[in-house]
Structures are given as C-alpha cells and as structure tokens.
Amino acid sequence: MLPVIALIGRPNVGKSTLFNRLTRSRDALVADYPGLTRDRQYGNGKLGDRPYLVIDTGGLVGGEQGLDGLMADQVWVAVEEADAVIFMLDARDGINLSDEQIAERLRRSGKPYYLALNKMDGMDATAMVADAYSLGLGEAAPIAAARGGGVSALIDRVLAEVTADENAAGAGPVETKGIRIAVVGRPNVGKSTLTNRMLGEERVLAFDQPGTTRDSIYISLRRNDEDYVLIDTAGVRRRSKVNEAIEKFSIIKTLQAINDAHVALLVLDAHSGEVSEQDATLAGHIIESGTALVVVINKWDGLDDERREWFRKQLDRRLPFLDFAERYFISALHGSGVGDLFEAIQTAYQAAMIKVTT
Structure with missing residues (x-):
C-alpha cells in the first residue's frame, strides 16, 4: 500500500506550501463535509521511484470549540488515516501554547510523527532546533518549504521508516492474478x-x-x-x-x-x-x-x-x-x-x- 503522510500544525506554518511542493501541483482532492469551510486535501507525491500520498489539513490552534472544533476533528481524522504525521512548526514565531497542545494530542495518537521546523531561511538552526526540543517530540528537521530546503531529506527519512515498519509487520501487496x-x-x-x-x-x-x-x-x-x-x-x-x-x-x-x-x-x-x-x-x-x-x-x-x-x-x-x-x-x-x-x-x-x- 502507498504510504500516507499527514501534514498538521498551526495556521500559516507552511503546510499548504509543503503540500504543493511535495505534490508539484495545486490540484487536490478535497474532503468536503457540510458546514465546513476548510477540510482535508489529498495529493500524490513521489521521491525518486517511491510514491506516497499526502494529506494537507486545516490549521490547529488547540482547545477549539464549535465550528473550529469540527474543523479540528477533521485534522485528527487525517492523522488516523495516515501512516506517519509531519508536525510543522514556524521557526519565525517560535514555540507557543498551541504547539504544546498539538504535541500532547499527537503523542496520544500513537502515530509515528516527525517534527519539521519551517521557514528556516537565514535563521540559526541550532538555536531553533533546541527550542523545539521543549515539545518532547524529539529533534526537529529544519526545512524551508518555499524553496525546498531540507524537504527531500525529511521525506526520505519518513518513507524509509514507514516502509521498514510495514515490512516488519508483514504488510505488503495482495498477490492477485490478472x-x-x-x-x-x-x-x-x-x-x-x-x-x-x-x-x-x-x-x-x-x-x-x-x-x-x-x-x-x-x-x-x-x-x-x-x-x-x-x-x-x-x-x-x-x-x-x-x-x-x-x-x-x-x-x-x-x-x-x-x-x-x-x-x-x-x-x-x-x-x-x-x-x-x-x-x-x-x-x-x-x-x-x-x-x-x-x-x-x-x-x-x-x-x-x-x-x-x-x-x-x-x-x-x-x-x-x-x-x-x-x-x-x-x-x-x-x-x-x-x-x-x-x-x-x-x-x-x-x-x-x-x-x-x-
């Protein structure tokens, strides 16, 4: 089965920018639910000869209620659908309470996750990566989604680990004739x-x-x-x-x-x-x-x-x-x-x- 990668994070951290870079297209299938203005988008990505699916989600702020709560629910549906989750942070904003709330729920999801510290152009990566450690999710990968910096290395790591997990679990394509x-x-x-x-x-x-x-x-x-x-x-x-x-x-x-x-x-x-x-x-x-x-x-x-x-x-x-x-x-x-x-x-x-x- 194709690996499925979900992109999550606060609004305006660069999820859609990364989605467009990974899919090399602005075309996406949208999961539209009545009453929701912003839902999940799905696209095809490929790194070398390795294809995968990407899910772009709406922004999370933590503690959502009402319509925002419904939209947040769709983000966590995407997490459930995914084989791995890339949690994106904005290096220019630093870590805030919303990031901490998202990190806490992501830990509870049981899904493999990867931190991506976006908008690192011209910034001190060492200091920002150290700051991201406070979330307790391990080391963040510095990337620049708009330019593509660090993106291939991040996806290569995700695909390698997801594939290894599938092989260890004995998952693979169904043998069919015809x-x-x-x-x-x-x-x-x-x-x-x-x-x-x-x-x-x-x-x-x-x-x-x-x-x-x-x-x-x-x-x-x-x-x-x-x-x-x-x-x-x-x-x-x-x-x-x-x-x-x-x-x-x-x-x-x-x-x-x-x-x-x-x-x-x-x-x-x-x-x-x-x-x-x-x-x-x-x-x-x-x-x-x-x-x-x-x-x-x-x-x-x-x-x-x-x-x-x-x-x-x-x-x-x-x-x-x-x-x-x-x-x-x-x-x-x-x-x-x-x-x-x-x-x-x-x-x-x-x-x-x-x-x-x-």
Whole structure:
C-alpha cells in the first residue's frame, strides 16, 4: 500500500506550501463535509521511484470549540488515516501554547510523527532546533518549504521508516492474478452497481487486505478465459445488498486503488447533467499515476437526445485532456453496454503495456 503522510500544525506554518511542493501541483482532492469551510486535501507525491500520498489539513490552534472544533476533528481524522504525521512548526514565531497542545494530542495518537521546523531561511538552526526540543517530540528537521530546503531529506527519512515498519509487520501487496481494475468516481455515480454488474454470478473470491479500515476489497473473476481483479472501494460485499447500498466515498481508498490498478474505470453520472471539478481532479490523479484509463458514462439510458448532446459537450469542455481515452456510455443498473467494458479494459491495458516496454 502507498504510504500516507499527514501534514498538521498551526495556521500559516507552511503546510499548504509543503503540500504543493511535495505534490508539484495545486490540484487536490478535497474532503468536503457540510458546514465546513476548510477540510482535508489529498495529493500524490513521489521521491525518486517511491510514491506516497499526502494529506494537507486545516490549521490547529488547540482547545477549539464549535465550528473550529469540527474543523479540528477533521485534522485528527487525517492523522488516523495516515501512516506517519509531519508536525510543522514556524521557526519565525517560535514555540507557543498551541504547539504544546498539538504535541500532547499527537503523542496520544500513537502515530509515528516527525517534527519539521519551517521557514528556516537565514535563521540559526541550532538555536531553533533546541527550542523545539521543549515539545518532547524529539529533534526537529529544519526545512524551508518555499524553496525546498531540507524537504527531500525529511521525506526520505519518513518513507524509509514507514516502509521498514510495514515490512516488519508483514504488510505488503495482495498477490492477485490478472488485470487489476479500479472502479472510481464521485459518490453515487453507480460504482457499486457497476462493480456487481461486472461480477455477475462469476464472483469467486472476496477478501479484505490485512491492515487498517481504509483497505479496499480485491475481488477475483474470470471472463472469456481472462483473469481480472476488481478493486472495490465502495464497500460492496453481498449482491443482495447492492440496491440498498449507500456508497461511501473514501479518498484514501480511491487514490490507493488508482495507484494499485492496471486500469481505472472513471465513472461519471450522465443523469446529473454535469462533469464536476471533482471528476476532473480524479481524472488528473489517474493520469498522474500512469494507470490506464477508460471513461465510463453511466445512467445514459434515461436521457433524451438533447440531454445526451449536452453531456457530450460537457465532457469535451471539462475533460479536454482526456481526448485520448475511450468513452463508453452504459447503464450499470440495466446492464446495457457493460459487456463492452472488458474489451475496453483489455485494449487500454495492452496499450499501456506497449508504452511501458517502448
């Protein structure tokens, strides 16, 4: 599984600056919860040949209540999701009560943590690192997120220790036979229905990966003498519950699945009448990961000609960077067009393999 690193700290300590440097992009998937104005952002990072996920969080001040308390709760959700936490400090402000309160809760979380002393440009690192010792979290790594100073060394240390911990625990990728397929998309676009429609009655194996609650389910199937593995992020376990299932959208599961798959099926909801910003961002993550892509437009059967033409224009306008990808118009509920997806998956997979080998 890809390591997940959460960035936490007071407001304006440079978390977003570090996030943008690590992901080399301002594009991020946002976990938006009703009533909250600032939540978690997720992005892909890579150090050499080692990929990882980064979570940028809202600022903590300690002792939050009301709306601020709800926002703070989302920060600690990110900590729970992460394999490691980078606690950022502002070297120009020094250590204050908020830092001490965050440090105390971070210690109680049980998560591996790393102190990063940011904005060290032109400052006495020795004195500031010594000051950070007062938090009782060990030695702080001096960095300058805006320029990149010290950042690679910090991430190298985090990844090395997280990987060592996983190896010691016996965690690793699930051994699967066949083309791995990630069915991804926004909530309620029909991922669950499509997953189970593709499985039909040929489901032969379903199991959870050992580890945390964010793990996806890997489901093996065979069709036309070809082996496939569906990576299910929607939490569908029994066909009898498909119609009643409420899809839970987990950004961590989605990004992990994209990176682990050979082919991603990006499912869009034609009935909604729009291609959203989150659709576009998900598409960008798929391209960035190098995973082969097939665009699946679901709920197509319920649209008249005028609405179909409108949605095609939306696709061209909002996703012009996907002009290379095959589009398939389907109804997961009724099954129309779903059978063609396996041929599309084979074509996308073979094309990706040619690119890799040339």
